[in-house]
Amino acid sequence: MDSPGPGPLRTLLDRLRSETGSALLLLGAAVVALVWANSPLSASYEALWQLRINLEIGDLRFDMDLHHWVNDGLMVAFFFLVGLEVRQELSVGSLRHRRSRLVPLVAGTAGVAAPALIYLVIAGAEAPEGWGVVVGTDTAFLLGVLAIVGPRMSSQLRVFLLTLSVVDDFLAVAIIGVVYSEAVEVMPLVVALACLAALWLLGRTREWRSGPYVLAVVVLWGATVLAGVHPSLAGMAAGLLVPSREPERHDVLRAKYLFRDYWQSPGAGPARSVQLGLARSISVNERLHLALSTPVSLVVVPVFVLANAGIDLRGGALVAALGSAIMWAVAGGLVLGKLAGITVGSGLAVRLGLGRLPDGVGPGSVAGGAALSGIGFTVSLLIIDLAFTDPAQAQAATVGVLLAIVAASLIGLAMFTTARRKGETSADLPTVLTPEVDPGRDHIHGDDDAPITVVEYLDFECPFCARVTGMWADLRHHFGDRIRYVVRHLPLEDVHPRAFGAAVAAEAAARQGRFWDLHDVLFANQSQLEPDDLRGYAVDLGLDMSRFDDDVADESVIARVRADMLSARASGARGTPTFFLNGVRHRGSHDARTLIAALEDARAGESTGPE
Structure with a gap:
């Protein structure tokens, strides 16, 4: 009996959690705020956000209106989430390797400096304090618009823009905390610093429970509010101190x-x-990120937008805003500054040899993404609230932010359209297995002529590869003789120094018909892959050691492994394990149940397709 599908509420939540859904949710909150603030019920809008809420804990007293509870309270969860994401990228993500992070680092810094400069040129004489409004990019909104106007396949561009956003967010939060904080109270600041020290110690002692981290963050928030430091800085700093790591084999076992x-x-x-x-x-960082991402994207940020986007444009306020230098400085800084800063910054970094753009991402896609980075929104609205005391100036700046959303989206669409006409039809890695499986060359489990093919690019030192080695038995149990399993080598030499030698040893064993035997032994002994260990395993398998030693040193055997690595690059495989299902690169989880479902879906699509 088939299990029931998801209910309508679950379906709605899933759609709202998507990148396009998140962008539409934020846009909807902004529209509701604008309509409400310009309707006959506008007084209720103002009254709601001016509602005083007093929280007393002993001698501590937090007395703020609802608007400040949202901006200084709820939004700390948003900036804590940003800090968690930055730490993930630095520890296990796209900022882990020097050459991967230098191009987005330069581009992101230029994408902060250029908008600020444009703002100061246009409105520096009238309101220099507003320059911070144009430094930030709304990542959720950017990715949502990218899904609508960008290339059909844009995962590599998305990774590049996310990395840029990490740099952008870090600098924007630092600016908020340093430039827009109030007079600092010493004793609460000392408590805040003690909380940061406690978070650091928790990470050093490898505390795996999330409770102590959450307690430290809550106390940190209260201390920063009382100290007069904007909580965004505390949230970001706390997130950066929560450790992130890959799952370790012994914990999984x-x-x-x-x-x-x-x-x-x-x-x-x-x-x-x-x-x-x-x-x-699973690391504390990843668990907290998973717990916070949905409430932040579906509740915290939309409520923040609802509280800050409702400006009253009646009585000539819109005309006044359009005639304000502040409005044009904000719109120009976001739209033109982000486009120029990121495009020029990334191009200069590549030209200087600091790094390179992600595979599959061309200059046209970079320009389109740079244009979309002009969508400031969340961070921009927050800084408007901090920077301007004059309501007319705040209104003009908010109009500039809203105008920038429209202009940046249209310019991004034009950039991507131009790039497609010039041949940049994708901003992604290849997805088709190259070359196709060759029974005379490849290592195959199952019938050479089986209609279903699963290819895995593996690394003998990769713990994730070791965990899926039993997956083949589940696939074979489900599909029987209809499936064949193929492995190719992708030793990640920069992180697994012994993997290449292990792959060569496996190919040497293959010359004696014992590839799969040594394959299993190597995965069972991942921590012991030195040359002497490899020879010991060959002895235990009863291989001809004179021939084995000769084959390990044979350039043709080494070239065989290198050929697999080149085929991985040509096929879009960059990490391990990477799976290809019937010649197409699989995305997402690679457990047996997921792969079986994907293969069954593909077979169902083939059977119902056009004859």
Whole structure:
């Protein structure tokens, strides 16, 4: 019996969590705020956000109106999430490698400096304090618009823009915290610094439970509010101090054995042990990011937009805003400054040899993404609230932010259209397996002529590859003789120094018909892959050692591994494990159940397709 599909509420939430859905949600909140603030009910809009809320904890007293509770309270979750994302990128993501981070670092810095300069040129004499309004990019809105107007396949451009946004967000939050904070109170500041020290110590001691981190962040928020430092800086700093790491093999194995205990003896105690074991295997950073991402995107940021985008444009206010130098400085800084700064900055970094653009991303796509980076919105609205005390100036700046959304989107669309006409039809890695599977060359489990093919690019030192080695048995159990499993080498030499030698040893064993035997031994002994270890495994398998030693040193065997690495690059595989299902690169989870579902969906599509 088929399981019931998701209900309408779950379907709606899934759509809102998508990049396009998030952008539409923010736009909808802005429209509601504008309509409300310019309707006969405008007084209720003002009254709502001026509602006083007093929170007393002993001698501590937090007395703010609802508008400030949103901006200084709820939004700390947003900036904490930004800090978590920055730490992830620095630890295990696109900012981990020097050559990967220098181009977006230069481009992101230029994308902050150029808009500020344009703002000061236009409105520096009238309102120099507003230059911070134009430095930030609304990542959620940018990605939503990119999904609508960008290339059909743009995952590599998306990664590049996300990396840019990390730099952009870090600089924008630093500017908010340093430039737009009030007079600082010393004792609360000392408490805040102590909380940051506690977060650092928790990371150093590898504390895996999230509770102590959350407690430290809550106390940190209260201390920064009382100290007069804007909580955005505290949120970002706290997120940066929450450690991020790849899952470690021994933690995953512990969770597996705990689940086996529950399977054999189901009960509340074993279930709790499984829950804790699973949590321990995933970094605190990733767990907090997962817990916060949905409420922040669906509640915190839309409520913030609702509280800040409602400007009263009646009585000639719109005409006055259009005639204000501040409005044109904000719109010009965001639209022209981001476009020029990011485009020129990335081009200069590449020309100087500091790095290169992601594979598949051309200059036209960079220009289109740079144009969309002119969508400031969330951070811009926050800084408007901090920078301007004159309501007329704040109105003019808000109109400039809203105008920039429209202009940046249209310019981005024009840039992407021009790029497509010049041949930049994609901003992504290749997705088709190149070359195709060759039974005379490739290592194949199953029938050479099986209609279903799964190809894995693997690295013998990669812990994730080791975890999926049993996946083939599940696939074979489901599909029987209709499936074949193929492996190719992709040793990641920059992070796994022994992987290449292990791949060569496996190919040497293949010359004696023992590839799969050594394949299994190598994954079972990932921590011991030195040359002497490899020879020991060959001895244990009973290989002809004279021939094995000769083959390990044979240039043709080494070239065989290099050829697989070149085919990985030509096919769009950059990490391990990467799977190709019937010649097409698979995206997403690679557990057996997911791969089986993807293969069944592909077969169903083929059977219902045009004859």
